[in-house]
Amino acid sequence: MELQDAIRTRRMVRSFDSDRPVPAEALARILHNGTRAPSAGFSQGQAWLVLREAELEKFWQFGSDAVTDTVRTAPLVIVPFSCKRAYLDRYAQPDKGWTDRDESRWPVPFWHIDTGMAVMLQLLTAVDEGLGALYFGIVPDRVQSFKDAFGVPDDYEPIGAVAIGYDTESEKRDLRARRRPIESMVHYGMWSR
Incomplete structure (x- = not known):
């Protein structure tokens, strides 16, 4: 698939085929590609918790408040975590020199x-x-109990969760009419009124 096709067809899916697991090769590629994202100072302060099968039932005790029941049909959930400490540690190294680890340096x-x-x-x-x-x-208000239940270290914070599986939505949503025109979002040279 070409990148433009992936961007054009990417949308949020809310119903999955619970009988079709995500192939191991696809999961490996999804996880690997996440490691290719930019990282300030190459701090690499990310981690992922991969949940399948019985682990998912446990996860939905904490994660279902933000989604419809149909999302619970996903055979895979990946929880991405950020780690501020990794960034503060990296920028305290000699080549960066922020040994005071002052968070106010970060815009x-x-x-x-x-x-x-x-x-x-x-x-x-x-x-x-x-x-x-x-x-x-x-x-x-569910984050700390989720972290406790899955043994997540204190310095890692979940920034959400990603449900993944084969799409079973019968009606694809057409959001073109709701999409803001690009002219209202892009400003060249100066913000126009």
């Missing part, structure tokens, strides 16, 4: 942004593999 939390870019690569890879996917959030 935005790149640990979350870089992990989000990794997720986008994974979403596009799922499309390329002929799969559907849905990125969704974990409700904030």
Whole structure:
């Protein structure tokens, strides 16, 4: 599949074939491609928790508040994590020199942004593999109990979850009418009124 085709056809899928597992090769490629995302200072402060089968039932105790029941048919969920410590550690090294580890040096939390870019690569890879996917959030008041249940270290934060599987949606949503015109989003040289 060409990149433009993957971008054009990528959409959030909310219903999956629970009887068709994601092939191991597809999962390996999805995970590998996530590691190819940009990472400030090559900090690589991302990690993924891969959940299948019985692990999914446990996950849905914490993750189902943000999705419809049909999403629970996904045979695979990948939870992406960002780690601020990895960035602060990397930028405290001699070639960067921020030994004070002051977070105010960061204009935005790149640990979350870089992990989000990794997720986008994974979403596009799922499309390329002929799969559907849905990125969704974990409700904030469930995050700590989720982390405790799955033994996630304190310095790793989930930035959402990605349900993946074969798409069974009978009606594909056409969102073209709701898509903002590019002219309202792109500003050349100066922000126009």
